[in-house]
Amino acid sequence: MERAVHDRGGWPTDASIDRTEHQLADWEVLTDALVGALGRAGVMNVDELRRGIESMPADEYERASYYERWLYSIEVILTEKGILAGGELDRSLSE
Template sequence: MSRVNDVGGQAGFGALEIEADEPAFHADWEARVFALNSALVRNGVYRLDEFRDTVERMAPQEYLAASYYERWLYAIEKLVTERGLLGDA
């Protein structure tokens, strides 16, 4: 079953634009999400493949509306909640 992020081999998305001076993070919160994910993986809370799968399981409309690090934050919240480390808000 193909997921919304699985676009390999598909056409019609237009040219790929690469910005030469693109910063790693556009906002401080993105760097924090990156660091948080790194710490959670390093401490065995979840594995990187679980994290990737969680990002890829996002509902298509949510996935397409979210930025790169918003998808990361979604996956972190979902995984730590599933493990009982974060209660439902």
């Protein structure tokens, strides 16, 4: 079985570690809080969040920032559950 993109332990790389400190932006905190609120409401749990993240196409996963992966996952999981219609978020964004 081919190794999944999220399974990074020992992944061959000699990239240096960027230790720049980053204060979370408002939208990042909001995204985190949405997952928390969805969890408390019993709509979506942390394991589902992870499964959604891990379902990202490999190149998208590597390109995306941390909370962009979360946003992707929320949309995938909530669409799967029928809470969002397919493409609904994109339609709302273009309104």
